[in-house]
Amino acid sequence: MSEFATRSGVLHVEDISLTDIAARFGTPCYVYSRAGIVRQWQAFEAHMPAPHKVCYAVKANSNLAVLQVLAELGAGFDVVSGGEIARVLRAGGRAQDIVFSGVGKSDAEIRYALAQDIGQFNVESDAELDRISEIATEMDCVARISFRVNPDVDAKTHPYIATGLEANKFGIPMKDAMATYLRAAQLPAVEIVGADCHIGSQLTETQPFLDALDRMLVLVDALENEGITLKHLDMGGGLGVTYANETPPPIGEYLQAMHARLADYPHLALYLEPGRAIVANAGVLLTRVEYLKANRSKHFVMVDAGMNDLLRPSLYQAHHDIVNVVESSAPEVSGDIVGPVCETGDFLGQNRTLRVAAGDLLAVKSAGAYGFAMSSNYNSRPRPPEVMVNGDHAYLIRARETLEDVWRGESLIPNSNSQ
Numbered sequence: 001m002s003e004f005a006t007r008s009g010v011l012h013v014e015d016i017s018l019t020d021i022a023a024r025f026g027t028p029c030y031v032y033s034r035a036g037i038v039r040q041w042q043a044f045e046a047h048m049p050a051p052h053k054v055c056y057a058v059k060a061n062s063n064l065a066v067l068q069v070l071a072e073l074g075a076g077f078d079v080v081s082g083g084e085i086a087r088v089l090r091a092g093g094r095a096q097d098i099v100f101s102g103v104g105k106s107d108a109e110i111r112y113a114l115a116q117d118i119g120q121f122n123v124e125s126d127a128e129l130d131r132i133s134e135i136a137t138e139m140d141c142v143a144r145i146s147f148r149v150n151p152d153v154d155a156k157t158h159p160y161i162a163t164g165l166e167a168n169k170f171g172i173p174m175k176d177a178m179a180t181y182l183r184a185a186q187l188p189a190v191e192i193v194g195a196d197c198h199i200g201s202q203l204t205e206t207q208p209f210l211d212a213l214d215r216m217l218v219l220v221d222a223l224e225n226e227g228i229t230l231k232h233l234d235m236g237g238g239l240g241v242t243y244a245n246e247t248p249p250p251i252g253e254y255l256q257a258m259h260a261r262l263a264d265y266p267h268l269a270l271y272l273e274p275g276r277a278i279v280a281n282a283g284v285l286l287t288r289v290e291y292l293k294a295n296r297s298k299h300f301v302m303v304d305a306g307m308n309d310l311l312r313p314s315l316y317q318a319h320h321d322i323v324n325v326v327e328s329s330a331p332e333v334s335g336d337i338v339g340p341v342c343e344t345g346d347f348l349g350q351n352r353t354l355r356v357a358a359g360d361l362l363a364v365k366s367a368g369a370y371g372f373a374m375s376s377n378y379n380s381r382p383r384p385p386e387v388m389v390n391g392d393h394a395y396l397i398r399a400r401e402t403l404e405d406v407w408r409g410e411s412l413i414p415n416s417n418s419q
């Protein structure tokens with residue numbers, strides 16, 4: 001079931017047409033379905049073994065209202081910066097439900113996280129372990145830690161979003177993990193609570209997750225033999241979604257396969273950090289056709305959203321379906337759907353066939369994850385608004401930026417002509 005469906009020839013999100021949304025909020029505009037987020041969240045919750053915690057990966061979509069919806073459902077949160085911790089707290093999430101991942105945590109971020117008493121740090125290196133131990137000692141508190149271990153598993157995904165190979169910058173190599181755990185057990189002000197891995201994003205097969213899980217369970221057993229009992233195992237995020245023809249395993253199938261492996265570990269809680277699987281297909285980027293243009297070899301559909309609004313196609317050659325909001329009888333155009341940014345790489349879709357005319361509305365689908373979150377002001381383009389639909393209500397959850405917003409914090413220098 002999708003919350004985005006065509007009724008009487010017009011694409012709707014829940015009970016509101018995208019034409020109404022465009023009239024009210026303008027284009028380009030990100031539109032999310034609250035029900036879509038809730039449905040995916042519930043699919044995870046329904047199939048998780050007890051005990052467990054699903055920590056939504058905030059980086060996928062960190063709008064406060066998105067976090068609020070998930071906090072109200074009782075979500076945990078996976079964060080990678082002090083800013084993301086602050087967002088979760090601002091949206092009503094609880095500090096104890098936060099796991100703090102990331103390869104480059106700064107002193108200030110570690111201090112802030114400890115002051116908020118977050119659930120745990122996913123520690124990515126020996127140097128970070130020492131730093132956390134020192135800061136926690138100084139603050140007279142205890143940091144709960146897991147180590148992010150790199151299981152050296154090929155996630156079979158785009159190289160930019162594969163993280164679990166030994167060659168990647170993430171985590172502690174599996175062969176060094178035991179020594180690091182034994183060292184941590186001797187350090188003051190840290191309490192070992194778990195182990196963690198995240199092998200990549202947009203995975204469309206279950207096997208790499210199971211390979212990683214098997215390797216992590218070998219570590220769990222070895223630690224137990226050394227007297228280190230873990231409370232939980234965090235298997236990260238990474239479950240893929242369907243953008244075009246991908247066939248990722250359904251959430252239930254992926255979880256049941258993991259659950260079966262964990263049957264012998266009833267006291268080991270399973271943590272997960274899904275981002276994309278919760279929000280990707282709950283959002284679209286609504287855009288309007290500005291011009292049709294053709295050169296000798298190619299047609300272009302120029303739209304008012306660009307790579308600054310949705311970077312994924314340019315950065316990863318990622319495919320997003322692009323569809324008419326209103327069924328059209330305009331002539332068919334085959335070509336690239338491109339934005340107004342001054343880069344040849346500024347496209348939202350290549351080699352598409354659509355019936356379009358200038359002024360038509362298009363919806364770029366599956367844009368709820370890593371869409372707005374990766375947007376920028378490149379070309380001094382104010383970022384689009386974000387709207388959340390709940391039934392027949394549409395809420396503005398982030399206003400369209402103004403030019404004042406774009407240059408906020410910049411200043412002119414005095415007497416720029418004199419030395």
Ligand code: LLP
Pocket residue numbers: 057060078101102161198200201202236237238239273274275276277312316369370
């Ligand atoms: N946990 C950790 C430690 C992560 O690094 C990530 C994603 C996640 C969880 C969530 O992964 P997900 O369930 O969303 O796959 N910008 C890229 C994706 C980058 C993912 C980075 N890490 C994209 O647009 O495809």
